Amino acid sequence: MKQKKSFTIYDLARKLNYSPSTISRALKNHHSISAKTIEIIKKAAAEEGYRPNVLAASLRNNQSKTIGVLVTRINRPFISSLISGIESAASKEGYNILISQSNDSYTNEVSSAKALFDSRVCGIIATLGMETENIEHFKQFESINVPVVFVDRVPVNFDTYNVVIDNYKAAYDATNHLIEQGCKRIAHFAGAQHLNVYKDRKQGYLDALAQNNIEPDNTLIVTMHSLSAEEGKAATARLIQTSTPPDGIFCSNDTTAVSAILELKERGYRIPEDVAVIGFNDDPISSIVSPPLSTVFHPALEMGELCTKRILGHLSNAENETKNSKQSKLETHLIIRASSDRKNLN
Amino acid sequence: MKQKKSFTIYDLARKLNYSPSTISRALKNHHSISAKTIEIIKKAAAEEGYRPNVLAASLRNNQSKTIGVLVTRINRPFISSLISGIESAASKEGYNILISQSNDSYTNEVSSAKALFDSRVCGIIATLGMETENIEHFKQFESINVPVVFVDRVPVNFDTYNVVIDNYKAAYDATNHLIEQGCKRIAHFAGAQHLNVYKDRKQGYLDALAQNNIEPDNTLIVTMHSLSAEEGKAATARLIQTSTPPDGIFCSNDTTAVSAILELKERGYRIPEDVAVIGFNDDPISSIVSPPLSTVFHPALEMGELCTKRILGHLSNAENETKNSKQSKLETHLIIRASSDRKNLN
DNA sequence: TCAGGTTGCGCAATCGATTGTTTAAAATTG
């Protein structure tokens, strides 16, 4: 069932005895239209409930005010906050956002990228899926000069905009914090190592150990596919039952960290006395679990806003791109809560 | 900075010595184009990396394959899952989704609705903001036969598609459950009463009390503006310090329920022995808090999918709309966890 | 062999807004 046709500048032109071009110009205060005419036209437009058809304008201008957003899963705390930030910054400037999720499937990611391209988005913001190793599907955008901003999970060796946090430093600090609390055997729940975020977090962890002359123990490093609660629970159960269990765990996300806490509690371990735990992201669950989870603040909203700004900045002046580096690294910080705070125990 | 022009059917036509109309028809397997020609054209299109411009097609057809989604806040568990469901069902059918958030501001909601209208969405899915009492801004869609689906927070007296749960029944059951657990003085954290969801939940609560011959006590009913953690904490603190404190709380969302639990624990009350608590939504925090929170399952993903189906159903056959009622009420159920389960105490 | 039918494809208008180029009228100048 088709939509009914809506009221256009042609209808308005006929009604007021002006040409469509005059209507168009009047509505955007073009200097060659007299003030009186502008007033007449705007008044009539408002009365008739005229609404511009942005499809037509976009087609003509070869420029849509729509930003494409391609994420893994919309309903995750970090992602939904990221999108919220993107949307806020975009709508403030009159841009719309078109959203697509890949569910961490490479095939979906490729077809979503195509769909966004076909919609002629003026820019695209993406975070890579777990499976993604090849990023050819983003090159089509560059070929028509549509800016691509990768956020959080970004590819290496692809010269485009990036918005990330310093995963290495955050992980280093988190691990160091555990060491300061007296942990000697620190486990690490790592994510897929072809993704920058998890690779950097692992490296930060390793370097913090090295810096403190702690020999890394591979049996304490668990690399997980999806960093799910189930994986976290299973890994915790396995590690804690060994002859040399960990006394601290640095997890690559809060989901596994919380599941570790729950599993440890169930088995009668005290947190942080027996095992100190620190997560990553500051998801809502991290402050609710008992004891509250220490974690790394992830500025999701801010990252989203910055992504939008990068797109808009590129569109407004393509020349400046060399001035500002294309790489943005946002500040994070540790949030120390009870799950790792051995010094403030009552 | 404008985008570069991309490769069009005209370019393809020139290259292959066919007319643009033949290209267009061939690409969609029109019967009047020979199999051989179709093959030639499709092959060339693939080689040249031709991608259709959906803006042009939408303009011509007066029909975009884009669904507008207007929510209050993207980064809330229920909403992000709802969007995820909408997106999944939409992308499966080749539809895109354009998202806008109102942040519960009426002004934003109105301007977002305008923006979505201007983008000529083929349908719109919306959940009302806290401030919204007037819904004139949704009538423009009906005027050009664009279907409007309200979900969860829906208006009364507006004849359009609705996707909701039975808030009344869920609240009735939740309250009844508390009564079965032996609660005599059950408090209720209510939301803004001009919104159907909170009004129905309150009514279900009241009727459950009445059914069990419990006199309602207005001092136990707290109506909140935003049902935030702060409000929940404050209300809990106030209620528990009265001479006749509640022994059960039915909260209109999980956020306030969790904050109630935390506040009660901090004050030394046992849950559920002293106070049983039940929330609404089944947010991730509900299963993490200690004790785990009993709550009402809210089928967010399913609701989202159904919203999309309603839109697509309307578009494919406008006649059927009388067959299926425009109102869809989805099933919910209680999730009983420790926060209210007095019978399974060890 | 020819009227009538089918097949395969091109022509040209259309969707609604935008904009470079004209044109007509009004205002200014000498």
Next chain:
DNA sequence: CAATTTTAAACAATCGATTGCGCAACCTGA
């Protein structure tokens, strides 16, 4: 008052895909 400049608005092409209509070329059967 004629010449020139300024002002105001119209004309027409354009963006890319779609589609009703028309028109050859070919096929069919009588």
